[in-house]
Amino acid sequence: MNEGTLFFALAVPAVILLGLAKGGFAGMGALSLPMLALAISPVRAAAILLPILIVQDVVGVWAFRKSWDRYVLAWTLPGAAVGIALGYWFAAQVSTDAVLGLVGAISLLFGGYRLWRERGHAVTAAANAPGWVGALCGLASGFTSQVAHAGQPPFQLWVLPRRLPRDVLVGTTAIFFAVVNWIKVPAYWALGQFDSANLVAAGLLMPVAILSTLAGVWLVRRIAPERFYTAIYVLMMLVGAKLIWDAAV
Numbered sequence: 019m020n021e022g023t024l025f026f027a028l029a030v031p032a033v034i035l036l037g038l039a040k041g042g043f044a045g046m047g048a049l050s051l052p053m054l055a056l057a058i059s060p061v062r063a064a065a066i067l068l069p070i071l072i073v074q075d076v077v078g079v080w081a082f083r084k085s086w087d088r089y090v091l092a093w094t095l096p097g098a099a100v101g102i103a104l105g106y107w108f109a110a111q112v113s114t115d116a117v118l119g120l121v122g123a124i125s126l127l128f129g130g131y132r133l134w135r136e137r138g139h140a141v142t143a144a145a146n147a148p149g150w151v152g153a154l155c156g157l158a159s160g161f162t163s164q165v166a167h168a169g170q171p172p173f174q175l176w177v178l179p180r181r182l183p184r185d186v187l188v189g190t191t192a193i194f195f196a197v198v199n200w201i202k203v204p205a206y207w208a209l210g211q212f213d214s215a216n217l218v219a220a221g222l223l224m225p226v227a228i229l230s231t232l233a234g235v236w237l238v239r240r241i242a243p244e245r246f247y248t249a250i251y252v253l254m255m256l257v258g259a260k261l262i263w264d265a266a267v
Contacts, residue, residue: 034226036227037232038230052125052257054066061114061206061211068206071167071195072199086189091193092149094155097152097154097160098156098194098201101162101164102163103205104160118265121165122257128171129258136251151176155175155177
């Protein structure tokens, strides 16, 4: 199987997972980048997925544009900007294998954490944790989002214990990651990843992303997402281990 065929064989299901995640199956999209990294460099994979994420963000931001928490965003977004800068510096300074290994490690930790959490465990900050804790969580979220589009766990660490109303939590999360994704654009531009080949690949995958997002909205009302989560997170850990192996050998 040549690189182009392998890329699309992995990219289509990866983007479907991304769309399902945006449509309501939260967490599934974290597998998308590690899957693509099996075929192409992780930095290129992230750059191809970024325009898709930005388009998908429009739906969530528009739907919840009146429901968001100013305090949470005021503390987390500046930290996220610093984290994105650190992620850019890391990708610019180290080898592709180092980035590949880090993406694998993030995938392994993310999948393991989510499986642990599915069994009733969780690591969270105190409900009254001060704003600077939120800034640190934002920094970690920005870094992991820049490297692997996997910024949810650090963000949730500080935000979930605050027990925001459902719509406010969803709206705040949507706006946070929409802004984070736009902040990442100059970083990927500086890395030289918005070339014509990557933008064409993103454009070809865009209809799949939009249709799968709509499918996710439809399915989440009819099928319990929990049925799929265990399989997705186990697969994420396996893919993460494979990426670490590929980086090491």
